[in-house]
Amino acid sequence: MLYDDIEKVCVSEEEISKITTKLGKQISADYKDKCPLFIGLLKGCIPFMTDLVKKIDVNCTLDYLRVKSYEGSSSTGIVQYFGLFPEVKDKDVIIVDDILDTGRTIKVMTEKILEEGAKSVKVCVLLDKPEGRVVNVEADYVGGIVPNEFVVGYGLDYNEKYRNIPYIGVLKKEVYSK
Ligand code: IMP
Ligand code: MG
Numbered sequence: 129m130l131y132d133d134i135e136k137v138c139v140s141e142e143e144i145s146k147i148t149t150k151l152g153k154q155i156s157a158d159y160k161d162k163c164p165l166f167i168g169l170l171k172g173c174i175p176f177m178t179d180l181v182k183k184i185d186v187n188c189t190l191d192y193l194r195v196k197s198y199e200g201s202s203s204t205g206i207v208q209y210f211g212l213f214p215e216v217k218d219k220d221v222i223i224v225d226d227i228l229d230t231g232r233t234i235k236v237m238t239e240k241i242l243e244e245g246a247k248s249v250k251v252c253v254l255l256d257k258p259e260g261r262v263v264n265v266e267a268d269y270v271g272g273i274v275p276n277e278f279v280v281g282y283g284l285d286y287n288e289k290y291r292n293i294p295y296i297g298v299l300k301k302e303v304y305s306k
Pocket of ligand 1: 230233279
């Protein structure tokens with residue numbers, strides 16, 4: 129069974145729901161007279177962005193970009209993005225990602241979006257792993273802080289699996305040697 133692979137729960141479904149409500153209120157207040165463009169970084173953003181945008185009560189638009197930097201449970205250090213780049217000229221962009229770790233993904237994407245003519249760029253992440261930071265970037269909206277431990281669920285994967293677990297958890301050690 130899928131759930132037998134989980135060692136412990138780090139952020140429960142109830143906590144996640146509180147987080148998306150809180151961030152939604154904060155963003156709605158900050159963008160009261162604006163129409164932000166949310167750009168979700170696929171695939172990790174999917175459950176989080178889906179829940180977050182339902183808590184936004186100002187007009188907004190949505191787009192997505194496929195980004196990859198991880199193999200298994202470690203960062204490769206190379207950020208790749210694929211597909212048609214969203215139209216960002218003169219837009220107030222909010223990048224949405226599951227977790228901020230080394231910071232490389234957010235740094236590369238923020239620079240690229242500004243280069244493409246966005247009016248402003250902010251960053252919203254469900255989780256922040258400050259101990260993993262390699263480059264100097266911070267998120268503007270953070271749902272919760274996690275220790276330097278590999279987590280899965282609610283969009284976060286290990287080798288593309290476990291994204292469908294409704295909470296954030298840590299895998300049992302033996303899963304990595306399977
Ligand atoms: P970084 O900040 O450039 O290192 O990359 C962040 C990306 O790495 C996230 O969007 C995730 O895809 C992945 N990542 C970082 N830490 C974890 C983790 O604990 N579990 C699953 N994916 C992670
Ligand atoms: Mg990701």
